[in-house]
Amino acid sequence: MKFxxxxxxxxxxxxxxxxxxxxxxxxxxxxxxxxxxIFIRKIxxxxxxxxxxxxxxxxxxxxxxxxxxxxxxxxxxxxxGKQLLDSYGFDTVYLQEIKVPHWERGTAESAxxxxxxxxxxxxxxxxxxxxxxxNGLMQGELVAVNGLEDLVKLGEAKIKGKIVFFNxxxxxxxxxxxxxxxxxxxxxxxxxxxxxxxxxxxxxIRSLAxxxxxxxxxxxxxxxxxxxxxxxxxxxNDANTVTEWLKNGKVTLRLEMDCRFYEDMISYNVIxxxxxxxxxxxxxxxxxxxxxxxxxxxxxxAGIIHSIEALRILKALNYQPTHxxxxxxxxxxxxxxxxxKTYAQKANENKEEHIxxxxxxxxxFLPLGFDVVGTPEQLKFVQxxxxxxxxxxxxxxxxxxxxxxIGPLRDFYPGMLQLGLNPVSQRYxxxxxxxxxxxxxxxxxxxxxGGAAMATMVxxxxxxxx
Amino acid sequence: MKFxxxxxxxxxxxxxxxxxxxxxxxxxxxxxxxxxxIFIRKIxxxxxxxxxxxxxxxxxxxxxxxxxxxxxxxxxxxxxGKQLLDSYGFDTVYLQEIKVPHWERGTAESAxxxxxxxxxxxxxxxxxxxxxxxNGLMQGELVAVNGLEDLVKLGEAKIKGKIVFFNxxxxxxxxxxxxxxxxxxxxxxxxxxxxxxxxxxxxxIRSLAxxxxxxxxxxxxxxxxxxxxxxxxxxxNDANTVTEWLKNGKVTLRLEMDCRFYEDMISYNVIxxxxxxxxxxxxxxxxxxxxxxxxxxxxxxAGIIHSIEALRILKALNYQPTHxxxxxxxxxxxxxxxxxKTYAQKANENKEEHIxxxxxxxxxFLPLGFDVVGTPEQLKFVQxxxxxxxxxxxxxxxxxxxxxxIGPLRDFYPGMLQLGLNPVSQRYxxxxxxxxxxxxxxxxxxxxxGGAAMATMVxxxxxxxx
Numbered sequence: 001m002k003f004x005x006x007x008x009x010x011x012x013x014x015x016x017x018x019x020x021x022x023x024x025x026x027x028x029x030x031x032x033x034x035x036x037x038i039f040i041r042k043i044x045x046x047x048x049x050x051x052x053x054x055x056x057x058x059x060x061x062x063x064x065x066x067x068x069x070x071x072x073x074x075x076x077x078x079x080x081g082k083q084l085l086d087s088y089g090f091d092t093v094y095l096q097e098i099k100v101p102h103w104e105r106g107t108a109e110s111a112x113x114x115x116x117x118x119x120x121x122x123x124x125x126x127x128x129x130x131x132x133x134x135n136g137l138m139q140g141e142l143v144a145v146n147g148l149e150d151l152v153k154l155g156e157a158k159i160k161g162k163i164v165f166f167n168x169x170x171x172x173x174x175x176x177x178x179x180x181x182x183x184x185x186x187x188x189x190x191x192x193x194x195x196x197x198x199x200x201x202x203x204x205i206r207s208l209a210x211x212x213x214x215x216x217x218x219x220x221x222x223x224x225x226x227x228x229x230x231x232x233x234x235x236x237n238d239a240n241t242v243t244e245w246l247k248n249g250k251v252t253l254r255l256e257m258d259c260r261f262y263e264d265m266i267s268y269n270v271i272x273x274x275x276x277x278x279x280x281x282x283x284x285x286x287x288x289x290x291x292x293x294x295x296x297x298x299x300x301x302a303g304i305i306h307s308i309e310a311l312r313i314l315k316a317l318n319y320q321p322t323h324x325x326x327x328x329x330x331x332x333x334x335x336x337x338x339x340x341k342t343y344a345q346k347a348n349e350n351k352e353e354h355i356x357x358x359x360x361x362x363x364x365f366l367p368l369g370f371d372v373v374g375t376p377e378q379l380k381f382v383q384x385x386x387x388x389x390x391x392x393x394x395x396x397x398x399x400x401x402x403x404x405x406i407g408p409l410r411d412f413y414p415g416m417l418q419l420g421l422n423p424v425s426q427r428y429x430x431x432x433x434x435x436x437x438x439x440x441x442x443x444x445x446x447x448x449x450g451g452a453a454m455a456t457m458v459x460x461x462x463x464x465x466x
Numbered sequence: 467m468k469f470x471x472x473x474x475x476x477x478x479x480x481x482x483x484x485x486x487x488x489x490x491x492x493x494x495x496x497x498x499x500x501x502x503x504i505f506i507r508k509i510x511x512x513x514x515x516x517x518x519x520x521x522x523x524x525x526x527x528x529x530x531x532x533x534x535x536x537x538x539x540x541x542x543x544x545x546x547g548k549q550l551l552d553s554y555g556f557d558t559v560y561l562q563e564i565k566v567p568h569w570e571r572g573t574a575e576s577a578x579x580x581x582x583x584x585x586x587x588x589x590x591x592x593x594x595x596x597x598x599x600x601n602g603l604m605q606g607e608l609v610a611v612n613g614l615e616d617l618v619k620l621g622e623a624k625i626k627g628k629i630v631f632f633n634x635x636x637x638x639x640x641x642x643x644x645x646x647x648x649x650x651x652x653x654x655x656x657x658x659x660x661x662x663x664x665x666x667x668x669x670x671i672r673s674l675a676x677x678x679x680x681x682x683x684x685x686x687x688x689x690x691x692x693x694x695x696x697x698x699x700x701x702x703n704d705a706n707t708v709t710e711w712l713k714n715g716k717v718t719l720r721l722e723m724d725c726r727f728y729e730d731m732i733s734y735n736v737i738x739x740x741x742x743x744x745x746x747x748x749x750x751x752x753x754x755x756x757x758x759x760x761x762x763x764x765x766x767x768a769g770i771i772h773s774i775e776a777l778r779i780l781k782a783l784n785y786q787p788t789h790x791x792x793x794x795x796x797x798x799x800x801x802x803x804x805x806x807k808t809y810a811q812k813a814n815e816n817k818e819e820h821i822x823x824x825x826x827x828x829x830x831f832l833p834l835g836f837d838v839v840g841t842p843e844q845l846k847f848v849q850x851x852x853x854x855x856x857x858x859x860x861x862x863x864x865x866x867x868x869x870x871x872i873g874p875l876r877d878f879y880p881g882m883l884q885l886g887l888n889p890v891s892q893r894y895x896x897x898x899x900x901x902x903x904x905x906x907x908x909x910x911x912x913x914x915x916g917g918a919a920m921a922t923m924v925x926x927x928x929x930x931x932x
Binding site: 044045048049172173175177210211366368390391392393395396424426427430443444445446449 | 510511514515638639641643676677832834856857858859861862890892893896909910911912915
């Protein structure tokens with residue numbers, strides 16, 4: 001578009017919502033003050049004009065890089081996070097010890113297909129997290145299925161000694177792409193375990209991805225089985241090719257991977273706090289680990305930055321919280337969640353009083369709202385803030401999902417309100433767990449607006465949850 | 467984030483809004499039918515699973531490319547659009563003749579700065595649309611101003627014979643980036659004209675861009691002046707550098723551009739129609755021309771595709787409209803708007819009855835709603851559809867701006883309701899009028915969702931505007 005009469009835009013100006021909204025808190029009705037709107041405006045001004053968010057993400061992605069639990073880079077990320085939190089002068093910064101698994105991809109990772117006439121084609125593949133290696137080259141006939149339920153239909157007769165190809169694609173009709181992911185992820189999570197019961201020698205899945213492209217996507221599995229079998233993912237373009245080839249007859253897959261587990265290790269959650277007037281705690285965070293491809297920029301570098309920004313911005317604005325605001329950079333979300341589980345256990349052992357938790361783990365895109373985990377009354381309480389948040393493009397407050405890391409807290413604090421930052425989801429699964437998840441695919445302003453949204457919601461929860 | 471229990475997502479499923487909403491039409495209250503929700507769901511299914519939208523945009527960007535009015539590529543784009551509309555078998559496809567200006571950038575376009583010690587640095591510059599050339603190399607001392615108002619303060623004494631550098635940046639605090647653009651665009655639009663009154667020999671502006679990067683952004687000017695002076699834009703990074711240099715003393719700019727106007731030409735709007743039961747007309751469109759850098763992918767290839775998709779989808783679903791649905795690919799939006807002006811004049815001359823118009827000209831990002839141009843009652847009417855659109859991430863229906871192309875219709879049809887598609891704006895001004903506005907920066911699903919939003923709103927307007 002060309003110029004639009006400036007007078008039009010100037011006349012619209014920027015409106016801040018000053019209306020008083022009656023809000024149902026968890027202990028009765030509270031009148032939000034016009035000061036809330038003024039303070040939220042200050043949060044956004046700080047985030048959009050004085051924020052180190054983008055530079056911090058660049059540093060995490062480029063100075064540290066991909067940081068799978070147990071790797072040297074994960075260790076580096078702990079130092080990175082501790083140093084950064086220290087630099088902001090929060091009341092307390094410390095490490096919380098956890099025990100974590102240690103799996104490595106190795107160096108060999110390749111696959112190709114051969115048809116009945118001997119025509120061969122290389123595939124873009126990646127081992128699924130936790131997989132055993134192939135112990136040299138493995139070969140088997142591909143049996144395509146559209147999901148776990150097809151295994152029952154085929155039975156051992158048609159599966160034994162073969163490699164099962166889980167090929168159910170994302171349903172593009174789903175507007176929220178996390179739902180499309182949720183409807184396919186059982187193939188990655190349970191595929192190897194279920195196929196092994198029928199004697200499959202290996203599995204390979206269509207990558208859990210939105211677009212047709214050449215990048216394979218990894219991710220964690222349920223790998224509790226007697227005799228583990230190798231498991232990998234191929235790119236969506238390759239899955240389309242294999243689908244075509246299978247129409248013309250038998251297709252053989254050759255696969256080589258030398259990934260394997262090592263001894264469990266000691267690692268750490270990184271924690272920074274601003275102490276409140278009482279002893280109650282609000283936890284918010286993302287996860288510091290990532291998969292070992294790309295740079296973990298959206299998953300979950302963005303969530304780490306959002307969470308640090310929330311604590312930094314509130315301190316920069318001299319906000320004195322009622323409750324302790326605790327920013328947690330969780331370790332090991334991707335393959336075990338021992339960061340989240342240990343954090344919750346320790347909170348309970350230490351008899352801490354936790355009243356609310358927030359997480360950002362859906363990428364650094366423009367935030368549109370927060371998912372709510374709670375009762376209908378808690379949902380209504382959160383929705384009461386909508387009028388003052390619409391100017392900031394925060395519209396969407398519905399029942400949903402909080403986050404993997406904060407999830408275990410509800411085992412010990414049942415009924416605790418949890419909120420998950422909910423950004424635009426359309427491009428997330430172009431990058432998720434793939435080599436494309438790099439700093440360059442995160443936009444500066446969208447990242448900053450995520451930090452502001454997180455700071456805003458932490459502020460409102462601190463003020464109105466008792 | 468790692469897997470999220472699929473059962474969670476499956477249990478959420480996808481909800482379609484079946485609630486009946488009382489809607490104030492322009493001729494009274496209408497009850498929307500559950501059939502509306504069902505039909506809108508079909509629109510989205512078509513757009514997300516069977517759409518040629520992304521391939522069509524690729525073709526416009528790569529087979530045609532940048533297409534400034536009067537260029538061979540603009541002529542090519544007319545053939546491209548006519549052929550595409552013909553291929554869908556709409557009731558009528560035709561060209562509407564218009565007269566357009568013809569300006570060309572030429573081949574020489576470079577600039578550098580020199581400080582008082584002779585230190586030199588090359589700048590990334592681009593001529594503003596319509597500028598005269600420099601007739602060889604032009605040189606002058608830079609005088610930096612923060613806006614047009616500074617010209618008055620400086621006066622002829624400090625401006626005459628110099629080159630004025632308009633340096634007011636985007637206000638990053640504005641959440642809607644179009645407002646930040648609107649608050650700066652007077653520097654580009656009126657800078658040369660106003661500075662020439664004080665005897666400036668040329669002007670150069672800080673690019674109207676969101677981010678600090680190396681890409682200069684062009685755009686149109688008000689160029690009605692006695693003795694036109696050359697006008698260019700430099701990248702935001704360069705503007706920051708020049709600002710620093712100016713703190714240390716005099717800075718000289720050397721500039722060479724050989725852009726110029728040619729004879730006016732004949733060109734065309736491209737129009738496709740599905741005839742309705744009555745003679746009333748709903749116009750919707752975008753602009754087929756673009757600037758001559760990049761590929762016009764977001765501006766306004768996306769709007770062209772959205773508009774064609776609206777007509778294509780409704781035909782694919784066998785929708786029989788009440789009114790004539792007219793998709794217009796306007797020519798010459800960027801530097802003259804003779805497509806939009808001529809279209810409105812002809813509509814009036816032909817005594818056509820126009821009842822509503824829609825435009826998409828803010829990029830191919832995720833749509834969040836529509837701006838409304840109309841009375842408070844018309845706004846309320848449009849907002850009545852919100853409940854059935856929230857599932858599709860369409861939240862935002864407020865008074866705003868329709869579009870440059872459809873704007874002139876209101877001169878002849880005062881009070882006509884106009885709607886402008888309103889997508890996420892955060893990244894738009896990274897690409898606008900710059901070499902970065904290419905196909906690769908448009909996401910397939912976000913483009914498809916824009917087409918669905920346009921089809922949905924055309925459908926609702928056809929059904930409920932009388």
